[in-house]
Every structure is written in C-alpha cells, then in structure tokens.
Amino acid sequence: MTNYLIRRVGQSALLLVLVTAIAFGLMRLAPGGPESVYALSPTMRAEDLARIRASFGLDQPLHIQYVKWATGMLTGDWGRSYRDSRPVRDVILDRVPATLELTITALAFAIVVGVTIGVLGALRPNSASDYLATIGAMVALSIPTFWFGLMVIFIFAEKLDWIPSGGRETLGAGFSLSDRLHHLVAPALVLGLVLVATWSRYTRATMLETIGQDYVRTARAKGVAERHVVWSHAFRNALGPLLTLAGIQLPFLFGGALVTESVFTWPGMGRLFVDSLGYRDYPVLMGVLVVTAILVIASNLLADFLVAFVDPRIRMR
Amino acid sequence: MIRHHDDLVRSVREVREGRLSRRAFLASAVAAGFALPMAEAFLSRSAAAASAASLALQGEPQKGGQVIVGLSQEPTVFNPLKSTLEVDRGVQFGVFDSLWRIDQDAVLIPNLATEIPSVENGGISEDGLTYTFKLRDDAKWHDGQPFTAADVVFSHNTIVNPDFVAGTTIGHDQVTEISAPDDRTVTMSLKEPYAPFLTVWADTYIVPEHILKDVEDLNTAEFNSTAPVGTGPFTFAERVAGDHITLQANPNYHGPGPYLDTVIFKYVPDLTVLFTQFKTGEVDVTGIQGITADNVAEAKTLPDKVLHGDPTSFVEFIYMNFGKPVFQDKAVREALYAAMDKDNIINTVYYGVHTPTESYLSTKSWAYNPDLAKQVFDIEAAKKILDDAGWAPGADGIREKDGVKLSFSNSTTAGNKVREQAQQYLQQTWKEAGVDMQINNMPAAVIWGDYYNKSEYDSVMIGFAHPPDPDGTSRFHSDYIPVNGGGGQNTMQYKNPDLDKLWDEGVVELDQNKRAEIYKEAQQILRDDLAYLPIFQYVMVEGTKAGLENYKQNAFVVSNMWNVFEWYWSQGG
Numbered sequence: 001m002t003n004y005l006i007r008r009v010g011q012s013a014l015l016l017v018l019v020t021a022i023a024f025g026l027m028r029l030a031p032g033g034p035e036s037v038y039a040l041s042p043t044m045r046a047e048d049l050a051r052i053r054a055s056f057g058l059d060q061p062l063h064i065q066y067v068k069w070a071t072g073m074l075t076g077d078w079g080r081s082y083r084d085s086r087p088v089r090d091v092i093l094d095r096v097p098a099t100l101e102l103t104i105t106a107l108a109f110a111i112v113v114g115v116t117i118g119v120l121g122a123l124r125p126n127s128a129s130d131y132l133a134t135i136g137a138m139v140a141l142s143i144p145t146f147w148f149g150l151m152v153i154f155i156f157a158e159k160l161d162w163i164p165s166g167g168r169e170t171l172g173a174g175f176s177l178s179d180r181l182h183h184l185v186a187p188a189l190v191l192g193l194v195l196v197a198t199w200s201r202y203t204r205a206t207m208l209e210t211i212g213q214d215y216v217r218t219a220r221a222k223g224v225a226e227r228h229v230v231w232s233h234a235f236r237n238a239l240g241p242l243l244t245l246a247g248i249q250l251p252f253l254f255g256g257a258l259v260t261e262s263v264f265t266w267p268g269m270g271r272l273f274v275d276s277l278g279y280r281d282y283p284v285l286m287g288v289l290v291v292t293a294i295l296v297i298a299s300n301l302l303a304d305f306l307v308a309f310v311d312p313r314i315r316m317r
Numbered sequence: 318m319i320r321h322h323d324d325l326v327r328s329v330r331e332v333r334e335g336r337l338s339r340r341a342f343l344a345s346a347v348a349a350g351f352a353l354p355m356a357e358a359f360l361s362r363s364a365a366a367a368s369a370a371s372l373a374l375q376g377e378p379q380k381g382g383q384v385i386v387g388l389s390q391e392p393t394v395f396n397p398l399k400s401t402l403e404v405d406r407g408v409q410f411g412v413f414d415s416l417w418r419i420d421q422d423a424v425l426i427p428n429l430a431t432e433i434p435s436v437e438n439g440g441i442s443e444d445g446l447t448y449t450f451k452l453r454d455d456a457k458w459h460d461g462q463p464f465t466a467a468d469v470v471f472s473h474n475t476i477v478n479p480d481f482v483a484g485t486t487i488g489h490d491q492v493t494e495i496s497a498p499d500d501r502t503v504t505m506s507l508k509e510p511y512a513p514f515l516t517v518w519a520d521t522y523i524v525p526e527h528i529l530k531d532v533e534d535l536n537t538a539e540f541n542s543t544a545p546v547g548t549g550p551f552t553f554a555e556r557v558a559g560d561h562i563t564l565q566a567n568p569n570y571h572g573p574g575p576y577l578d579t580v581i582f583k584y585v586p587d588l589t590v591l592f593t594q595f596k597t598g599e600v601d602v603t604g605i606q607g608i609t610a611d612n613v614a615e616a617k618t619l620p621d622k623v624l625h626g627d628p629t630s631f632v633e634f635i636y637m638n639f640g641k642p643v644f645q646d647k648a649v650r651e652a653l654y655a656a657m658d659k660d661n662i663i664n665t666v667y668y669g670v671h672t673p674t675e676s677y678l679s680t681k682s683w684a685y686n687p688d689l690a691k692q693v694f695d696i697e698a699a700k701k702i703l704d705d706a707g708w709a710p711g712a713d714g715i716r717e718k719d720g721v722k723l724s725f726s727n728s729t730t731a732g733n734k735v736r737e738q739a740q741q742y743l744q745q746t747w748k749e750a751g752v753d754m755q756i757n758n759m760p761a762a763v764i765w766g767d768y769y770n771k772s773e774y775d776s777v778m779i780g781f782a783h784p785p786d787p788d789g790t791s792r793f794h795s796d797y798i799p800v801n802g803g804g805g806q807n808t809m810q811y812k813n814p815d816l817d818k819l820w821d822e823g824v825v826e827l828d829q830n831k832r833a834e835i836y837k838e839a840q841q842i843l844r845d846d847l848a849y850l851p852i853f854q855y856v857m858v859e860g861t862k863a864g865l866e867n868y869k870q871n872a873f874v875v876s877n878m879w880n881v882f883e884w885y886w887s888q889g890g
Contacts, residue, residue, distance in 0.1 A: 032762030037402065038484075039765035044401070045791055045806055046770055046799030048485060055482040055536060084393035084542040084558075094558045150589060158593055165593050171561055171581045172383045265585045267559030275391065275559070275586070280762045 008304075012297045017070075019293045020286065024066050027282055033058060034082045034280040056082055069286065079283035083276070088287040091272070096254070098168055099268035101180075102261070103253045105188040110195030115242075117196070118203025119235065122211055133204075137197035149190050149263035156186065166265035187264035191257050195249070202245050206238040213237070240307045247303025251295035255288075378885035383579035384865065386878070387591045387600030391584040392562060395545040395553065396538070397522030398476055401484035403875035404605060410878040411564045411580055412459075413522035413547035416450060416469070417515075418879065419785055421627075421871040423683055425519060429456055429464065429548065434515065436827070445510030445827045450503040450518075456571045458525045459552045466497035471526035473505075481535050487791070488517030510825040512832060513786035520785075520874070523548065550575035550882035560584060576885035595622070595860055602868070604878070607859040610668040610735065621863045627870040628672065630679035631782045631855035635727070635743075639810045640772055640800075643725055646718075648706030650847040654692055656699035656750040658742055663853055666738045674854040676840045677783055677792070681872045683829065684787035684836035689844045699750040708751070716751040724753035725775035728768070731758040736778055739852075772800040772808045780855065785873035787836040790820040793848065811848045 035052045038044045053059055057068070072079055078088035117137075121130040157165035163186045164170070170179050210216065211234045219233045220226075254269060261270040269288065276284040386407070394400035397409040416430040425433045431451045434440020440449050456464040473495050476483045483489075491514070494506040507514070525546055532538045540546065545553050548571070551564035562582040566575045583600055585591040592612050594600045596619060608616050608624070616624055635653070637644040644650060659673050674680070675689035708716040708723055716723040727743070729736045737758065744754045754776075759768065768774055783789070790805075791797050795812035797805020816839060823835040843849070859877065861868045867883045 030763075031768070032760065032764075032766040034762075036762045036765035036769075039769055044485060045487070045797070045804045047804035048483075049770060051482055080537055085537045086542050091558065098560075153590065153593055158597060161597070165597055165599060166585065166590055167583070167599070168560060171385055171583060172563070172579055262586055263590060265560075265583075265587070265590060267557060267584075271559050271586070278760075278762065 008301055012301065015297060016290075016293055020070070020290060021066065023289050024069065024286060025062065027280075027285060028062055028065075032280055034282070037279060069283075073290065078287050081276075081284045082281045083279055083284070088283045091284055092269070092287050092291060095267065095269045095272050098266060099254060099270070101168075101184065102187055102191065102266055102268055103257065105184060106192035106195060106257075107249065107253065109188060109192040110199050111246075113192075114196040114199025115203045117200040118205075119207055119230065121200065121204040122207030123230065125208060130204075133200060137200055140193045140197040145190065145194065145257075145259040146263060148193075149187075149260060152186055152190055153263070166263070168267060187260050187266055190264070191260040199242075199245070202242060203238070206241045207234060210234045210237045236310070239310050243306050243310065244303050247299045247306075250299035250302075251292050254295055255292050378576045378866065378883075379888060380576050380885070381578050382886040383581060384577055384602060384884060385581045385583050385600045386602045386604045387583050387585045387594055388604045389584075389586060389588055389591055389606050391559065391586075392582060394541055396524065396535075396541040397547075398472060398481070398483055398524060399536075399541055401520075401875070406874070407604060407876040407878040408553075408562055408564070408582060409522055409545075409547075410549070410874075410876060411551035411881050412545050412549045412553050413524070414456070414549050415520065415522050416452070416518050419516060419519040419871075419873045420880075421681075421869050421873070423681070423785060423873050425515060427453075429453060429469075429523060441827070445512075445825070446507050448505045448507070448514065450505075452501045452503065453571060454501055456548045457569050458527075458548055459546045459567060460525075460528070461569075462525065462527050463500075464523070464525075464548050465500040466503045467500070468523050468526045469503045470495050470497050471530065472521065472523045475524065475529070475535065476521070478535075488514055489521070510827060512824055512827055513784075513788050516784070516786045516873075551580055554579075570882070574882035574884075576883070577881075580881060592616075598862065601862040601865060603860045604876070607857050610666075610670045610858075613668055613670055613858050616858070616860055619860075623861050623863050623865070623868075624858055625861065625868060625870050626670070626856050626858045628680055628872060629782065629855045629857045629870075630681070630785075630872045631780050631857075632674055632677060632679075633671070633778070633780050633852040633855065634677075635776055635850040635852065636774075636779050636809050637776045637849070638772055638774055638808075639812070641725065641775055642721060643723060644776070646706060647846065648702050648708070649723065650850070652699040652702040652706075652708075652750060653747060653752065654847055654850050655694070655702065656696050656746045656752070657692065657850060657852070658694045658746050659692060659852060660694065662739045662742050666735050666742065667853070670858060671853040671856050674851050675844050676851065677781075677789065677843065677849070678787055678836070678840065679783065679872045680854060682783075682785075682787055684833045684840075686837040686840040688837075689840060694746075696746060696749050703751060710751050714751060715753045722753065723751065724755070726755045726757040727776045727778060728757045728759060728764055728774050729778040730761045730764060732760070733758075740778060769808055770799055772798070772810055774808075782875065787832070788820065788824050789836075789839060790824060793839075793843070794820045809849065813842065813846060813848070816842050816848075 033053065034056060035049045038049060038052065057065060069079060080086060081088055081091050084091070117133050121133050124130055153165045156162045164183050168180070168183050169175070173179065216229060216234050219229045224233070257268070258270040258274055260266065261268045262274060272284065273288050276288070388404060388407070390404040392405045392408045394405045395408055395412065397413050414429045417425045417427050417433055420426055427433060429452060431453050432438060432440065434448055434450060436443060440451070441447070450469065452466055452469065458464060473489055473492065475481055476486055476489045477492070488511065491507050491509070491511045492505050493508055495503065497503050528546055529535060529538065529540060532540065543556060550567055550570045552567050554563040554565045556562045561584060564580040566578050582604070585594055585600070588606060588609055591600065591603060592608060595603050616622065637650065639645060663669060663671050663673065673692070675692065676686060678685045703716055703723070706718070708718045711717045711722070727740055729740065737756070740756050744756060747754050758764070764777070769777060792806045793811055794805065794807060794817050796817070797803045797807045798810050799805060799808060800810065819835050819839045819842070823832050823839070826832050826835065857870060859870065864887050866885050866887050867880065868877070869880055870877050871879050
C-alpha cells in the first residue's frame with residue numbers, strides 16, 4: 001500500500017514536470033507576445049516595445065526562461081503578472097472564492113438533480129419520463145453554453161427583469177446575501193444544466209447495470225423494502241463510476257467555467273484564464289496551469305482510493 | 318482666423334473666457350463671411366448658454382450619487398507613467414492630475430499649474446529651448462502631503478529612468494535639464510525646440526515623490542496596481558480583480574469638483590452583454606468601445622438614454638508595406654484606392670456611423686487639411702491606371718508586370734467581425750480590378766506583435782488614433798522605421814525626403830499658424846503619394862444615462878473619463 005502510494009506520487013511528480021515544460025514551450029512557440037496590446041497605442045514606439053519585452057525577460061533564450069520559472073516555483077515564487085505586476089499567487093488566490101461559489105453551486109445542483117433523474121430513469125427504463133429525460137439531456141449537452149447564457153440574459157434579465165444580467169453583486173450597494181444569491185442563480189443554473197445532463201446519463205447507465213445484478217434480485221427476494229434495495233444495494237454499488245466522475249470534475253471546481261464566466265461577467269478563474277490568454281500573460285497562465293495540473297493528478301489519485309474504499313472488489317497492491 | 322464652424326465655436330469660447338476680445342471675434346467672423354448680425358447672434362446665443370452653464374456651476378451642481386462605467390477591457394495598471402492604454406487612463410483620470418488638461422477643443426486648461434506657459438507670459442523662452450512651469454500651492458496628495466515642484470521633477474525623472482518601463486518617453490527624451498528652483502516653479506531645458514512639448518505635459522500625470530522615491534523596484538510597486546495615490550478628484554478605494562474598481566470623491570480636491578460620490582468601473586468583457594447592461598441600467602456609461610455600430614439604431618430608440626457621437630482621432634487605414642515591391646509602384650496604390658468602395662463599407666458594414674476621410678488627422682485637429690481631394694470609387698479608372706502602368710491581366714485574371722503578380726495578403730485582428738466584412742468588400746472590388754488580395758487574419762496578440770512591428774506583413778487593416786499634436790514624425794518619418802533599428806512606428810517603411818523635411822521643420826516651429834501650414838502640406842503629400850489608404854474617421858457612439866451632465870467626448874485624449882471631475886447628476890437624474 002505504502003509502496004503503491006510512493007510509486008503513484010513519484011509518477012505524478014514526473015508527469016507534472018513534463019506537463020509544465022511542454023505547456024511552457026507551446027505557449028512561447030505560439031506567435032505573439034504581451035507587448036502587442038501596446039502596439040497600437042499612439043505614443044508607443046518600437047524601442048518602447050523592446051523595453052517592455054526585456055523587462056519581462058522575454059529577450060532571453062527559452063530554456064533559461066523555463067529554468068528561471070521552474071526554480072522560482074520550487075521556492076514558492078510564482079512570478080509576477082505582466083498585466084498588473086502583482087504576484088501570480090495573489091492573482092490566482094483572488095479568484096478562488098468567486099470560482100468556488102459558482103462551481104460548487106452548479107455541481108451541487110447537478111448532482112442532486114442529475115442523480116435523481118438518473119435513478120428514476122433506471123428504475124423505469126424506456127418509460128415516457130425516461131425518454132423525456134434522455135432527450136432533455138441530449139439537448140442540454142448540445143446547446144452552446146454561450147448562446148444559452150445570452151438567451152437567459154435576454155429573456156430573464158432584459159425582457160422580464162427577474163435577474164441581473166451579470167456580475168456577482170450590485171455594485172456600490174454593500175454586501176447582502178440575498179443580492180449575492182440573486183446574481184448567482186442564472187450563471188449557476190446555466191453552468192449546472194450541462195452537468196445535470198452528464199450526471200443523469202452516468203447515473204442511469206450504472207444504475208441499470210447494478211439493478212440487474214444477482215444481489216439486487218436476492219435482496220428483493222428476501223423481501224427488503226424497495227427503497228432500501230434501490231439506495232443501499234443498487235446505488236451504493238453504482239457509486240464507483242460516479243465517484244470517478246466527481247474526481248474528474250473536481251479540477252473544474254477550481255478551474256472555473258470559461259464561457260459561463262465570460263457571458264455572466266463572473267470574476268472567476270475561467271475568466272482570468274481567458275483574459276490572460278488574450279494578453280499572453282505567461283506567468284499567470286502557467287500558474288493556473290500548474291494548479292489545474294496538480295488538481296487533476298491529485299483528484300485522480302483520490303478517486304482511485306475512494307473507489308477502492310467503497311468497492312470491496314477492488315484491492316490495491 | 319475663423320474659417321469653419323469649429324473655429325467659430327472655439328473663438329466663441331475664447332471670447333467667453335476672456336481670451337479673445339469681442340471686437341476681434343466679430344472682425345474675424347465677418348472676414349470669414351458671416352454677416353455681422355449673424356456673428357453677433359452667435360455670440361449672444363452662446364453667451365446666454367454660457368451664462369446659464371456658469372450659473373449652473375455657481376448654483377453648485379447637485380452633489381452625490383454614483384456612476385457605473387462599463388468597460389469591455391479591464392483596467393489593471395494605475396501608475397500613469399507606466400501605462401498609457403485607454404482602459405487604464407480612464408481610472409488614472411480620476412486619481413491623478415496633469416499640469417493642464419486638454420479639452421474637447423484642444424484648448425489647454427490649467428490644473429496643477431496656474432497658467433499655460435507661453436512666450437508672452439515668459440513661460441517659454443524666445444528660442445523655445447527653456448520652459449518655466451508655475452504651479453498651484455493648494456493641491457494635496459490623497460494622503461494629505463502637499464504637492465510641490467519636486468513631484469513634477471520626480472515624475473519626469475522616473476519617465477526617463479532607464480530602469481523604469483515607462484509607457485512612453487516621447488517628449489520627455491527632449492529634456493536635457495530639469496530643476497525646481499522653489500516649490501512652485503519648475504524649469505526645463507530642451508535639446509532643440511519641440512513644439513508638441515505642452516501637449517506632452519497635458520498627458521503627463523504627476524506621481525508623488527514622497528511615496529515612490531524609496532520604492533525598490535518601481536516596475537512592480539504596490540502603487541502601480543493596488544494602491545495608487547494621486548492629487549486627483551477621486552481617491553482609489555478598491556479593486557476586485559476581474560470585476561470592478563471603485564473610486565471615492567476626494568473631499569480635499571483643489572477643485573472644481575468632484576460632484577459624484579463614487580465612480581465604479583465595471584468590467585464586462587462581452588460587448589453584447591455590455592449593451593444589455595446599459596439598457597437595463599446596470600451601467601450608466603458605455604466606456605471605451607462604446608456602442609457597436611450594429612446596436613446604434615436600437616440605442617437611439619431607448620428612453621432615458623443620451624447618445625454621444627463625435628468624431629474621434631481614430632482613423633481606419635489600409636497600411637501597405639513599402640518593403641514589398643508590389644506597393645512601391647504608385648500606380649498600384651492609386652488603383653487600389655480608386656477601387657475601394659468606401660460608401661458601401663461604411664454604410665453596409667458600419668451602419669453609416671463613421672465618416673470618410675483623406676487624412677491621418679482628426680477633423681477636429683487644428684492642423685486638419687479640409688482641401689484634400691476626395692476619393693472617388695471607380696473600378697474602370699482603377700483598371701485604366703493599371704493598364705497604363707503596364708500591369709496586364711494574366712491567364713487567371715490577376716494582373717502582373719515583369720513577372721511580379723499583383724497579389725498580396727491583408728491582415729487584421731481575427732475575430733473582429735466588422736473588419737472581416739470590410740476586408741471581404743475590398744477583396745471583391747479589388748478582384749474586379751484584377752488585384753488578388755488574400756485575407757490572412759491573426760489573433761491580436763500575434764498580429765500586433767512582431768508581425769506588425771517588424772514589418773512582416775503585406776498590408777494590414779488598422780485603426781490608429783493620432784496624438785493631439787499633429788506631428789507625424791514617429792509614424793511617417795523615414796528615420797523611424799523599427800525594422801531598420803529606428804524605433805518609431807513607421808512599420809510601413811514609408812520613405813519620402815520631402816515629407817521628412819516637413820516633419821523636421823514642424824516639430825521645431827513654435828508658431829501654431831505656421832505649423833498648421835506645414836502639416837497641411839504634409840497631409841497633401843501623404844494624400845497625393847498615397848502613403849496609406851485612409852478609409853474613414855471613427856465616430857464613437859457612446860451612451861450615458863439621462864441626467865448625467867457634463868459628459869464630453871474629447872478626441873484629444875484616449876479616454877472620455879478625462880473630465881470626470883465635473884460630471885454630476887442633474888435634478889431628478
């Protein structure tokens with residue numbers, strides 16, 4: 001068990017180094033650079049642009065830049081943002097609360113609604129409600145979030161005036177919980193809807209599989225109450241794949257949602273990434289990437305352990 | 318001399334402010350062809366309006382309230398010496414002051430200085446080499462420290478400090494010596510006379526020496542991003558990254574203003590959503606890109622909204638790279654220009670919002686030349702020019718001459734839908750004339766990087782805002798070609814000795830009337846030689862919520878937040 005842990009962690013560390021090196025290289029190989037936002041400024045001359053490049057250290061060879069960046073990371077120095085020259089760690093930490101607020105709400109909504117729909121569908125496969133849920137899920141998965149978000153804003157904010165058309169709070173009004181919730185509803189539901197579809201499809205599939213197992217039939221034959229059969233016998237055994245799904249989606253909790261955050265002007269991690277990409281803010285991009293990579297690797301590890309824990313058939317060597 | 322309506326308006330202002338005598342105004346208005354009664358009427362009508370306005374001022378505009386400005390880009394750098402981008406300038410206009418402001422008529426208005434230096438008042442020496450600035454004594458930094466001449470000297474020295482990445486050093490690099498003989502006076506010596514010097518200082522915002530002098534690295538100071546301290550009408554309250562920035566009224570401001578309690582800059586990255594938020598009242602002002610052309614018609618129908626639509630100093634061009642042989646033939650440039658369907662582009666793609674132009678200067682500039690020949694769209698003429706110049710159609714319909722095909726690429730920012738449509742119109746009409754233009758667009762960070770700055774392009778579609786001073790040295794002088802190591806912005810690699818001479822003359826001439834003549838001639842040369850193909854002058858349509866007073870579009874600054882100190886909500890606004 002300990003050996004297994006050490007081996008997995010060692011592999012993960014190596015993976016991390018590879019991922020960052022490749023990302024670093026790819027980012028710089030892509031043409032363009034952070035000085036381009038200044039190029040059209042009427043008072044900007046070529047020598048000013050060269051000065052800006054040099055101040056970012058972009059005039060040095062790529063491998064030297066990487067080594068500098070990597071040694072910085074190891075000593076806890078994530079570098080500074082090109083955009084506002086603040087430490088990258090602060091820039092990223094700033095976005096965590098807004099990101100979690102949105103993604104946890106969306107994911108909680110998706111799990112509750114998605115699992116319920118999935119279980120119901122599995123209990124009555126091919127019924128009218130199951131077909132409806134299937135079609136609904138397909139539609140939700142196919143609608144572009146961008147368009148859907150704009151439609152929600154158009155109908156519920158502009159025409160009906162039920163919700164604000166974006167942002168996290170009413171500016172200048174001070175903190176109020178109801179105001180925060182009012183702003184949260186639309187982006188969380190738009191983001192959650194796609195997740196509902198994913199969760200309901202997964203739940204339905206794994207439940208269908210477990211519900212046909214011998215032990216479920218045995219439980220029923222013993223006269224166990226149907227509710228108990230569904231949740232304790234069938235659902236518990238269907239949890240494995242769902243935990244893996246949760247593991248896959250955990251990094252998303254921190255990574256935020258690129259499109260939803262842009263449409264609803266939500267100041268989260270997704271928007272930070274999009275903005276930084278447009279600006280070629282390499283230190284911030286690398287920072288976000290490292291955090292995400294660590295989360296992906298760690299959550300995969302965690303999911304593996306959890307699955308083993310709930311499923312006695314899997315034992316680690 | 319009054320020759321145009323704009324001149325008239327400017328002169329009326331001067332009379333009002335006591336800088337031009339009533340008699341001199343009438344004389345020059347009559348000379349310009351206005352009947353005397355008409356000229357008088359102008360003055361009295363405007364005088365009435367002016368006195369009403371000053372009454373409103375004396376009756377104290379209503380104080381209080383907040384304004385939410387919606388921005389499609391996020392302001393991130395608040396040190397005014399570091400970033401000169403329009404998005405950052407908006408916030409800087411609230412927090413900082415310059416020695417004088419440049420208003421919507423290009424008139425300099427004293428702010429931290431008590432007067433505008435001139436040869437007459439002794440602020441500028443006869444030879445144009447020495448400047449003396451007189452400063453006001455009642456201005457204070459937001460932390461209560463007094464503003465002094467040392468701050469002005471420090472700001473200048475910071476700009477020219479090689480370790481500091483200044484947004485621009487233009488103008489300041491002309492100074493050989495600067496000193497503060499006392500707290501209220503700054504004197505400077507220049508290498509050679511430099512006419513745009515005062516407008517350079519109009520856009521130089523003063524930073525506090527007592528806060529910044531001990532900072533280890535000015536490039537990464539807290540001051541730049543989280544804690545700017547200025548003398549301006551508003552103090553910096555907070556920044557929530559990716560969301561908004563809040564400014565609070567500075568109660569100790571040396572005045573006039575501010576009248577608003579709070580100004581909030583809200584970052585709304587999507588322009589469609591920004592317009593929606595303007596409609597629903599979640600933002601009061603549509604900043605920076607304003608209202609996009611496709612939404613202008615709808616915006617006009619909105620109740621409780623005011624639209625502002627003045628020409629800006631932004632001009633849309635086709636820049637051709639003179640490093641590519643095909644563009645060195647003047648006949649090609651003439652034919653391309655003749656085969657450009659400006660009306661169709663403006664009316665179809667830009668909903669008729671913008672106005673055609675022939676110059677690199679805004680029609681609002683005092684050096685604008687209104688007599689440049691108007692472009693006429695005529696494909697047959699274009700064909701004839703090319704035929705006469707020996708560009709004969711090849712087998713595929715594309716013209717060629719001496720083995721060179723009349724074929725090139727045009728690039729602009731990928732994702733800019735309207736520009737992409739405009740390119741397609743050009744491609745079509747140029748094709749009819751036997752010219753092959755391929756569209757090769759790239760993301761902003763790519764095209765405006767080395768591709769543009771190192772002259773790697775064939776041609777680009779580009780919007781460029783000229784600074785308030787008409788001097789075009791950095792853009793068009795042959796010594797300012799970046800790829801030749803010249804610094805500057807002449808990425809077109811355009812070379813014209815006659816023009817170079819004019820730029821050199823204009824920048825050392827201090828008499829504005831003589832300078833105007835020089836730059837009019839320069840515009841004429843640029844137009845005749847077609848150094849670039851001008852398409853149109855941008856008209857910036859911006860919206861404000863009804864009741865917000867004193868919002869003034871100003872083509873001479875990058876951000877219309879320039880006079881936020883005098884904004885206020887009218888009664889019932």
